[in-house]
Amino acid sequence: MQSDDANPLPRREGGDSRNLSSLQDYVFKNPFLVLWNSALILGGLITFGHFSSIKYFPDLDIKTASSFLLGIALLGLLLTTLLALSLVAPSYLLRNEIWINYFLHEPRNPGRACLRVSADVEKRRRLPFLTLNLCYGLASFFAFVILCSYLIDRSYGQYRENVRMVGGLGLVFSLAAQLWANRYWKERDRADNTLSNGRRGHSNVAQHVSLAFIWIMVSPGYLLLLTLAVGKLKESDLIGHLCILLFVLIFIVVNAGLSITNFSSAKSLLIVPAVAAVLTLGYLSLPSNPLSITRTVFASFAIGDLGSTIFVVKRATCDAVNLIAAGTCEIASESAGCIRPKSLANRIGSEYLLVLEPYVESGVAGDVRTIQRAPGTEVRVPIPKSEVLVWGSGDEKDKGWASCKAAASVNNEAERRPTSGS
Numbered sequence: 001m002q003s004d005d006a007n008p009l010p011r012r013e014g015g016d017s018r019n020l021s022s023l024q025d026y027v028f029k030n031p032f033l034v035l036w037n038s039a040l041i042l043g044g045l046i047t048f049g050h051f052s053s054i055k056y057f058p059d060l061d062i063k064t065a066s067s068f069l070l071g072i073a074l075l076g077l078l079l080t081t082l083l084a085l086s087l088v089a090p091s092y093l094l095r096n097e098i099w100i101n102y103f104l105h106e107p108r109n110p111g112r113a114c115l116r117v118s119a120d121v122e123k124r125r126r127l128p129f130l131t132l133n134l135c136y137g138l139a140s141f142f143a144f145v146i147l148c149s150y151l152i153d154r155s156y157g158q159y160r161e162n163v164r165m166v167g168g169l170g171l172v173f174s175l176a177a178q179l180w181a182n183r184y185w186k187e188r189d190r191a192d193n194t195l196s197n198g199r200r201g202h203s204n205v206a207q208h209v210s211l212a213f214i215w216i217m218v219s220p221g222y223l224l225l226l227t228l229a230v231g232k233l234k235e236s237d238l239i240g241h242l243c244i245l246l247f248v249l250i251f252i253v254v255n256a257g258l259s260i261t262n263f264s265s266a267k268s269l270l271i272v273p274a275v276a277a278v279l280t281l282g283y284l285s286l287p288s289n290p291l292s293i294t295r296t297v298f299a300s301f302a303i304g305d306l307g308s309t310i311f312v313v314k315r316a317t318c319d320a321v322n323l324i325a326a327g328t329c330e331i332a333s334e335s336a337g338c339i340r341p342k343s344l345a346n347r348i349g350s351e352y353l354l355v356l357e358p359y360v361e362s363g364v365a366g367d368v369r370t371i372q373r374a375p376g377t378e379v380r381v382p383i384p385k386s387e388v389l390v391w392g393s394g395d396e397k398d399k400g401w402a403s404c405k406a407a408a409s410v411n412n413e414a415e416r417r418p419t420s421g422s
Contacts, residue, residue: 036070043069046076050298051346056380058349076297084276087251087283090218091258094133098210099259103129103201126260128185128199132211133256134249135178140215141248142170159235182208243286254279298346302393306344309393311354312336317387325379327359336389342378344393351382352391 026034047069051057103125106115117125145167152160182200189198201207226244234240254275263269298304313321318329318337329337341354356379 038073040069040073042077043071043073046072046297050304054304054345054353054380056346056353056382058346058351058353072297079297080280083283084273084280087279088255088258088272088276090214091255093214093218094211094255094259097214098207099129102203102207102210107202125199125201128181129201129260130253130256131181131185132178132208133259134252135174135181136211136215137252137256138249139171139174139178140212140219141252142167142174143216144219146171156235240286247282247286250282251279303348304344304346306347306393307342309341309344309391311339311341311352311383311391312389313339313383314387314389317383321356321381321383324381325356325358328356328379345380351384352388353380353382355380 104116146164149160149164149167185199258275261271315335315337318331321329329339331337342357343355345355346353358377358379
């Protein structure tokens with residue numbers, strides 16, 4: 001007599017299948033509701049990330065903020081998707097142009113179809129293909145590093161020389177490793193008597209030319225992403241530079257691994273988006289925060305991270321701001337003052353969050369004290385919207401600031417001028 005629990009596994013699978021079917025039915029019956037809620041969640045996560053980066057959380061009404069959360073979600077998803085596709089694009093070229101043509105199939109004979117190699121031969125050729133990819137990928141990367149070093153300003157002479165030296169050593173090492181690897185696998189084939197169907201595939205010269213061409217072609221794309229990361233690093237930040245080099249190594253190995261993946265089942269197709277997500281998170285987690293997607297999204301909608309702005313505030317608020325960040329608000333009249341912040345970090349909610357650069361005393365000459373801006377010093381000051389009379393933005397800060405002071409002088413002159421009835 002068999003127990004009802006003798007075979008629990010099929011019952012558990014059946015339960016999972018029913019749960020999945022119920023979830024699919026709900027999605028198909030309420031597609032717009034699911035998409036709307038998903039967009040709100042994604043937009044909320046991006047918004048949370050932005051506010052975390054600026055260390056400020058405004059008062060938000062979710063009901064009134066739902067519309068801009070949808071826009072934030074769509075733009076953030078678009079930018080992240082484009083970044084993910086650019087990070088896995090080399091694997092598609094490597095797979096279709098080299099792995100399939102030169103390693104998975106034998107050369108085409110006249111009058112015969114191109115035959116696919118056996119599973120044993122395919123397995124034997126995976127590691128040689130990975131080593132060749134790694135060598136050519138690193139060689140092309142260091143070659144472009146040398147070229148980019150000539151674009152560094154001469155004022156950074158020592159840094160430019162260090163970049164050039166690292167690029168030169170990396171290029172020499174990569175080419176030497178490629179020559180050694182090619183000779184090593186050739187000797188292994190000769191020792192195993194498998195020269196006709198060896199580890200290096202066929203058309204050895206053609207595949208080397210194709211590998212070099214593909215990596216040279218795709219290098220400028222991801223090198224631009226790395227340039228965005230390096231540009232935000234200090235010259236002495238050794239850890240940041242090492243993290244970028246580690247990311248390059250992982251990027252090349254992962255793309256080479258994807259190019260030899262056997263996508264024989266539906267589950268194996270999930271490897272590509274999973275790897276793309278991991279590479280994207282890895283890139284966005286670099287110490288220099290290269291793309292700042294959250295800030296890019298907010299700046300695109302003109303709701304945060306805005307430069308070239310001018311604020312006219314009430315006189316009492318102007319005096320209070322000067323107490324926190326000295327010299328950042330210039331008194332325009334008896335009732336108003338002008339503020340030119342370094343950036344407008346956020347304008348959502350009941351306050352404007354301004355990033356100000358305060359002035360500090362640089363010296364005393366007799367009875368005159370001289371002040372100047374403190375470079376690298378930032379103060380975040382939230383100002384209630386009720387205290388702002390008007391604000392605007394433009395492309396040129398200096399002209400806008402001059403017009404603000406000119407308007408103040410005109411107002412002062414008008415206040416002193418007697419009216420016709422007096």
